[in-house]
Amino acid sequence: MDSQSQAIEFTKKYFTTIASITASTMLARTLINECLPSELRSLVSSSKAKLFSRFSTEHTIIIQQTEGLTPNELYDAASTYLRTKISLRMKRLRASKSEDNNNIIVSLDDGEGLADIFQGAEYKWKLVSEEKESPRGGAIKIKWYELSFHNKYKEITLNAYFPHILERSKDIKAADKRLKLYMNQYDSWSCIDLNHPATLETLALEAELKQTIIEDLARFVKRKQYYKKIGKAWKRGYLLFGPPGTGKSSLVAAIANYLRFDIYDLDLKEVTSNTRLKRLLVAMKNKSVLVIEDIDCSIDLQNRDEEGEDKKKPNKDDVTLSGLLNFIDGLWSTSGEERIIVLTTNYKDRLDPALLRPGRMDMHIQMGYCGPNSFKVLASNYHDIDEHPLFEEIEELLKEVQVTPAEVAEELLRSDDVDICLACLIQLLNRKKEEVQGNEESAEDSHDNKEKDGDDKQIDEEKQQVGAKTGVSD
Numbered sequence: 001m002d003s004q005s006q007a008i009e010f011t012k013k014y015f016t017t018i019a020s021i022t023a024s025t026m027l028a029r030t031l032i033n034e035c036l037p038s039e040l041r042s043l044v045s046s047s048k049a050k051l052f053s054r055f056s057t058e059h060t061i062i063i064q065q066t067e068g069l070t071p072n073e074l075y076d077a078a079s080t081y082l083r084t085k086i087s088l089r090m091k092r093l094r095a096s097k098s099e100d101n102n103n104i105i106v107s108l109d110d111g112e113g114l115a116d117i118f119q120g121a122e123y124k125w126k127l128v129s130e131e132k133e134s135p136r137g138g139a140i141k142i143k144w145y146e147l148s149f150h151n152k153y154k155e156i157t158l159n160a161y162f163p164h165i166l167e168r169s170k171d172i173k174a175a176d177k178r179l180k181l182y183m184n185q186y187d188s189w190s191c192i193d194l195n196h197p198a199t200l201e202t203l204a205l206e207a208e209l210k211q212t213i214i215e216d217l218a219r220f221v222k223r224k225q226y227y228k229k230i231g232k233a234w235k236r237g238y239l240l241f242g243p244p245g246t247g248k249s250s251l252v253a254a255i256a257n258y259l260r261f262d263i264y265d266l267d268l269k270e271v272t273s274n275t276r277l278k279r280l281l282v283a284m285k286n287k288s289v290l291v292i293e294d295i296d297c298s299i300d301l302q303n304r305d306e307e308g309e310d311k312k313k314p315n316k317d318d319v320t321l322s323g324l325l326n327f328i329d330g331l332w333s334t335s336g337e338e339r340i341i342v343l344t345t346n347y348k349d350r351l352d353p354a355l356l357r358p359g360r361m362d363m364h365i366q367m368g369y370c371g372p373n374s375f376k377v378l379a380s381n382y383h384d385i386d387e388h389p390l391f392e393e394i395e396e397l398l399k400e401v402q403v404t405p406a407e408v409a410e411e412l413l414r415s416d417d418v419d420i421c422l423a424c425l426i427q428l429l430n431r432k433k434e435e436v437q438g439n440e441e442s443a444e445d446s447h448d449n450k451e452k453d454g455d456d457k458q459i460d461e462e463k464q465q466v467g468a469k470t471g472v473s474d
């Protein structure tokens with residue numbers, strides 16, 4: 001059981017106890033502080049849940065803004081979660097004073113509070129705030145949510161609704177996050193906003209491959225506890241290989257957009273020593289994608305030479321492939337979490353076997369030429385069309401020639417007129433087809449010529465042999 005579910009389990013028992021005794025804040029605090037193991041204290045005290053009966057069937061939980069000076073995680077999550085529920089109703093927000101205790105009640109829904117339904121359970125939320133005298137003088141405002149629900153939904157609330165709110169708020173915050181693209185310069189990272197439009201949806205990949213990637217990423221981000229349990233660092237490595245223009249860089253951007261992770265684009269040519277490389281890697285934040293593009297040629301990792309001429313004598317602190325990989329797998333991987341590492345190459349066969357060893361890169365993804373399915377994705381992206389009279393011809397040609405998605409994309413961008421674009425694409429595909437046929441013919445010719453040369457040679461030899469026997473020669 002992870003700490004969150006343990007805490008929720010505890011809260012559940014705790015509610016039952018408290019409900020049967022009385023709703024006392026003091027008692028609640030004492031119980032939390034005394035009964036709870038320290039590692040769970042923050043979560044439960046953050047839920048700051050008191051239960052008291054207003055009516056026999058209704059329970060109300062108070063979720064306060066802070067626990068002492070510490071922000072309350074559940075309050076914060078609830079605020080984020082409710083934002084998505086009240087966006088259309090914000091104009092109806094109003095403040096009023098409650099009759100009984102002079103509280104200022106901010107009603108989210110015309111004094112009734114905001115209603116929410118989860119797994120059939122109905123909830124009423126109220127944001128309440130109260131001015132209090134600060135011990136240091138002046139007034140301070142205390143805020144809390146009152147969450148009311150029927151007694152019978154107690155289990156669902158603790159076991160599913162609260163975890164759902166915590167989870168949803170994480171997703172909402174991630175979606176709001178501005179992504180960054182970091183690049184290494186000298187010894188440090190500098191960054192700009194990442195506004196790459198690629199998404200897994202718009203990427204032209206074979207449907208099955210795309211689905212596999214999406215499932216793999218979704219599984220990865222949910223597996224914090226699992227990685228902890230198996231004693232492995234929470235990271236995942238992808239090796240992307242394929243010809244230029246097949247979408248390797250676009251896939252990196254799409255992964256970052258999908259996970260809402262920043263990208264760290266590491267240019268190894270800029271890194272002059274292992275020590276500096278480690279410094280850069282350690283400075284990376286969690287929830288990030290580390291990319292090393294064209295790993296096969298970005299650097300001669302075994303024994304590199306900046307001038308590209310004679311190999312220089314390796315220095316003890318030179319960046320080496322094994323140094324890089326060991327650090328990524330070893331110390332670095334334990335210094336952070338939720339990291340994706342992507343290496344790209346146009347030539348998988350040129351890679352050092354150490355990189356291809358099982359367990360090094362978790363997934364090897366081949367980015368291929370544009371097939372009929374990928375073409376349809378591109379046509380839909382660029383011209384919002386799912387069918388067209390020219391599709392059949394294009395799809396037949398795509399089965400015969402190799403064209404990259406980048407080349408197809410270029411044709412589709414030529415004009416706003418889809419007919420013109422598709423006609424241009426057909427021209428390109430036909431040119432490629434003729435080239436292939438031309439190559440095949442010339443290959444056949446040279447093969448025939450070789451055979452003919454071979455035949456002529458054999459005839460000459462036979463003639464010579466005959467000549468030798470008869471004494472006749474040319």
Ligand SMILES: Nc1ncnc2c1ncn2[C@@H]1O[C@H](COP(=O)(O)OP(=O)(O)OP(=O)(O)O)[C@@H](O)[C@H]1O
Binds near residue numbers: 245248250346404
């Ligand atoms: N699979 C794809 N899906 C959608 N668009 C693609 C795809 N592949 C290429 N493109 C288009 O072509 C452009 C170039 O592709 P990209 O840079 O991602 O290819 P690459 O494989 O990384 O190439 P290189 O090896 O030269 O870096 C992209 O900006 C995109 O518009």
